[in-house]
Amino acid sequence: MSSPVSRGFRRRHRPSGGQEGRVPPGQYVTEGFPVLSAGPTPHTPLPEWTFSIRQAGNTLRSWTWPEFQALPAENITVDIHCVTRWSKLDTGWRGVPVEALLTQVEQKAPYVMAFCDGGYTTNLPAKDVTGGQAWVAFDYNSQPLPAEHGGPARLLVPHLYFWKSAKWVRGLELMDHDEPGFWETYGYHMYGDPWREQRYAGD
Numbered sequence: 001m002s003s004p005v006s007r008g009f010r011r012r013h014r015p016s017g018g019q020e021g022r023v024p025p026g027q028y029v030t031e032g033f034p035v036l037s038a039g040p041t042p043h044t045p046l047p048e049w050t051f052s053i054r055q056a057g058n059t060l061r062s063w064t065w066p067e068f069q070a071l072p073a074e075n076i077t078v079d080i081h082c083v084t085r086w087s088k089l090d091t092g093w094r095g096v097p098v099e100a101l102l103t104q105v106e107q108k109a110p111y112v113m114a115f116c117d118g119g120y121t122t123n124l125p126a127k128d129v130t131g132g133q134a135w136v137a138f139d140y141n142s143q144p145l146p147a148e149h150g151g152p153a154r155l156l157v158p159h160l161y162f163w164k165s166a167k168w169v170r171g172l173e174l175m176d177h178d179e180p181g182f183w184e185t186y187g188y189h190m191y192g193d194p195w196r197e198q199r200y201a202g203d
C-alpha cells in the first residue's frame, strides 16, 4: 500500500476500477461530510489556544497557536470510517504529525489520552499515533478546519474508527496503562479497528 502522505496534494495512484478493498466491512461510502458531536461546538479563540503534552497532571510541553503553526506540517489524503457506518474516501487535510510532537518530550508512554475543549477524551496506543499514522490537523480541503469538524485543530487517526479523531483537541496525556475515554466508557471498543469491525467492547 502506498503512503497516505501526499505532498502538495499530489493524487496517489490507484488501481483502476476503484473502491474494492477500500471500504471496511459494514460501511457505506458517503459524499457528504456528516457532523457528529456529543455536545455543543466549542469556540476557543486562537490567542487562548494551546496544545499540551501532559503526564500525571504535569505539563511537559506546550505550544501556542503561532508556535504550533511553525512546526513542520504535511498534506494528507486518507479515507475515514465512522462507527455509524459512513466512510468518506480521499479526504484532504493538513496537519502536524503527532510523532513530531511526542519526540519533543523525553518521557515515553505506551498509551495516550487525547483531551479536548468541551471535555471529550479518547484513548489510543502510542504506537498508533506515531509512525506516520496520526496528525493534529488544522486544514480541510486547503481551508481552515471548520469549527463543527473540530477546528481550530483535531486529531486525525484515519486507520481507526473516526471517534478516535478527537475534535477540538488540546493535547495528549501520556499514560502508563490503557484507560477508556468518553465513548469507550459508554461501551465502544478500546481500540476501534474498522477492518476488524471493532465497534463495541467485545467485538
Ligand SMILES: Nc1nc2c(c(=O)[nH]1)N[C@H]1C(S)=C(S)[C@@H](COP(=O)(O)O)O[C@H]1N2
Residues within 6 Å of the ligand: 033, 034, 035, 036, 037, 038, 039, 082, 083, 116, 117, 118, 120, 148, 149, 150, 162, 163, 164, 165, 166, 167, 168, 169
Ligand atoms: N471533541 C469531540 N471529538 C469528536 C467527537 C465529539 O463528540 N467530540 N465525535 C467523534 C465521532 S463519534 C466522530 S464520527 C467524529 C466526527 O467528526 P465530524 O463531525 O468531523 O464528521 O468526531 C469524533 N471526535
Ligand SMILES: [Mo]
Residues within 6 Å of the ligand: 036, 082, 083, 084, 162, 163
Ligand atoms: Mo462516530
